[in-house]
Amino acid sequence: MNNSQLYKGSLSLIILKLLEENKRMYGYEITQKVKEQTNGELVINEGALYPSLHKLEAEGLLTVSIEHVGNRPRKYYALTEKGEAETVNRLEELTDFVKHMQLLLNPKLSLG
Amino acid sequence: MNNSQLYKGSLSLIILKLLEENKRMYGYEITQKVKEQTNGELVINEGALYPSLHKLEAEGLLTVSIEHVGNRPRKYYALTEKGEAETVNRLEELTDFVKHMQLLLNPKLSLG
DNA sequence: AAACAATACCTCAGACTTTGATGTATAAAT
DNA sequence: ATTTATACATCAAAGTCTGAGGTATTGTTT
Numbered sequence: 001m002n003n004s005q006l007y008k009g010s011l012s013l014i015i016l017k018l019l020e021e022n023k024r025m026y027g028y029e030i031t032q033k034v035k036e037q038t039n040g041e042l043v044i045n046e047g048a049l050y051p052s053l054h055k056l057e058a059e060g061l062l063t064v065s066i067e068h069v070g071n072r073p074r075k076y077y078a079l080t081e082k083g084e085a086e087t088v089n090r091l092e093e094l095t096d097f098v099k100h101m102q103l104l105l106n107p108k109l110s111l112g
Numbered sequence: 113m114n115n116s117q118l119y120k121g122s123l124s125l126i127i128l129k130l131l132e133e134n135k136r137m138y139g140y141e142i143t144q145k146v147k148e149q150t151n152g153e154l155v156i157n158e159g160a161l162y163p164s165l166h167k168l169e170a171e172g173l174l175t176v177s178i179e180h181v182g183n184r185p186r187k188y189y190a191l192t193e194k195g196e197a198e199t200v201n202r203l204e205e206l207t208d209f210v211k212h213m214q215l216l217l218n219p220k221l222s223l224g
Numbered sequence: 225a226a227a228c229a230a231t232a233c234c235t236c237a238g239a240c241t242t243t244g245a246t247g248t249a250t251a252a253a254t
Numbered sequence: 255a256t257t258t259a260t261a262c263a264t265c266a267a268a269g270t271c272t273g274a275g276g277t278a279t280t281g282t283t284t
Contacts, residue, residue: 001271004205005121005241008270010213013118017217028232034216042212048271050234072232072279091217093116098210100154101122104146105129105203113242117269120241140261160242162263167241184250184261 001045011044011052013094016061016087019079024065026074027053053077061086113157123156123164125206128173128199131191136177138186139165165189173198 001007018030025033031044053075056062061083067074079087113119130142137145143156165187168174173195179186191199 002205002208004202004209005271006125006205006209008120008241009117010209011270014216026232028230032231038212038215041208042216045272046233047235047273052270069231070280074232090116093114093118094213094217096114096153097116097118097122100150101206103150104126104154105206117242120270123241138261140259144260157243158262159244159246159264164241166263181260182251186261 001048002042007042010094011048012056013087013090014044015049015052015056015077016079016083016090019062019077020084020087024076024078026076028074056083113160114154119154122206123160124168125199125202126156127161127164127168127189128191128195128202131174131189132196132199136188136190138188140186168195 001011014034015030018033019025022033027046027049031046031049034042034044053062057064057077061080062077063080065076065078067076113123126146127142130145131137134145139158139161143158143161146154146156165174169176169189172192174189175192177188177190179188
């Protein structure tokens with residue numbers, strides 16, 4: 001994702017949030033969307049993405065439905081109700097994280 | 113540190129930044145300072161702290177000097193030149209991380 | 225027609241960090 | 255005398271990610 005360790009733990013939140021906005025997306029689409037929205041600065045590794053999607057599904061936060069475009073299969077993911085609630089929680093965790101970093105590193109990291 | 117995975121990778125930056133501000137600190141002091149500055153919200157696990165300090169030292173970012181208060185030993189850590197440079201880099205990585213999260217999650221996370 | 229790039233899924237060993245438990249010992253407070 | 259705080263430490267297990275490798279279809283370029 002990036003050579004920094006800081007991104008660890010953020011992938012599942014990114015997935016959840018993108019699905020909150022886009023209703024349904026498939027894995028490859030998520031990688032493209034992230035690249036696009038960060039101007040190519042953040043690239044999601046598929047070796048991280050697919051296991052993460054499978055885990056979120058196993059936790060009951062996502063549902064999956066397979067579709068075919070020609071002969072190429074796509075797995076569309078969508079948030080469950082539980083997933084919607086969890087997305088809100090995870091976003092709060094991120095704002096808490098930023099708040100704590102702000103308190104510790106004092107500089108100009110602020111919450112809008 | 114917190115039940116959220118988001119904090120992974122942030123401990124070494126916290127250590128570096130506290131040492132940048134305080135010149136020299138020992139492990140236990142770092143745990144207390146973090147607790148204090150975050151109003152008890154963030155608690156550093158010693159099982160994470162000590163290995164992290166040892167690693168930063170092994171990487172040449174910190175130097176250590178042992179002192180005794182009574183019979184109780186303290187290991188004071190301080191930044192090396194390399195450590196000072198790395199602290200700047202890691203802070204940039206954090207602002208990049210926040211910037212990218214802002215782009216992806218769009219909400220009200222802003223850089224001051 | 226062949227070669228390459230993009231689309232679309234996947235797994236797995238190894239690296240890395242953290243949790244939570246456990247351990248040792250001194251100093252201060254009850 | 256006992257508990258709490260100070261101060262260091264290790265280690266198995268958990269969790270996530272990297273980087274490499276794999277399969278197969280579709281579109282583009284030579």
